[in-house]
Amino acid sequence: MTQRVELATLRDRLAVDGMVTEYAVAVDDGDWEAYRSLFTPDGRADYRSAGGIEGDAGSVATWLAESMQLFSMRQHLIVNRRVRFGILEQDIGDTAGVQADYVDPMRFAENGAGSAAPDFVCGGRYAFGLLRTDDGWRLREVVVQEKWRRLPDRTAPAVAT
Template sequence: MDLQEISDRMEIADVVTRYTRAIDSGEWDRLDTVFTDDAQIDYTESGGIHASYAEVKPWLAEMLPAFFPQRMHTIGQVEIVFDGPDEAAVCAYFDNPMPLRDGQGGTTIVEIGGMYHHDVVRTPAGWRSRRLHEQVVWKRGI
């Protein structure tokens, strides 16, 4: 592994971290540093939408706080497979426990575990995800 590949791997792993931190903190504009303008995002396995980044960003900002007032990802294994110098496939394991509003003033904890599949590309602004598929492997409390 040469220095360029090491640097690329670190930058790509940071894309995954920026994604989860933006979702968890509700800093929706931070997602602009994660996705390309033409990115496609698929949340259908967890009950969400499959749409362009331009459609998904406001949907996340509206829906997540309405149902899940707090969010906290844990990222595990991150596999990065390069397809040439400017493209890579990323698979990152995740665990995401969240309090879900119960409609009666309380919350119950739900948890989703799975894998984030990103197709990332090198852009003039750095590595960005042009496709995200959230694969749900298990759920608890739903």
């Protein structure tokens, strides 16, 4: 590879990684307009494994806006990001796929802002499909594969002395 190709690949990797971060921030902040803007016009999301819906980004954003009202705090931690570039119309690098694990601690709104600890934690894996557009990288598909969830025990275990 030439330095120019390596630099372009590095820039694409950073841009794709940035889109995953923007996704997490939009969901955590409840910024549904920003969420919608991350997707291509035909972009879709699938939250069925987490008890949600599958559909176009606009419909899913509407569903998320309603269902996330249950939680006063959300904090996606998206880690172990694997980025793979694909080929579209014979141009290397026009598509990308990201596989990333997540942990998402949340606090129920009914428990108020006084509680510091999350009431609900879930984890799993995301599959992001991205497309290079004239406006930069955009999400074409987001698939959530929830693997576990739990309600943390609210009492600390006794410490043996």
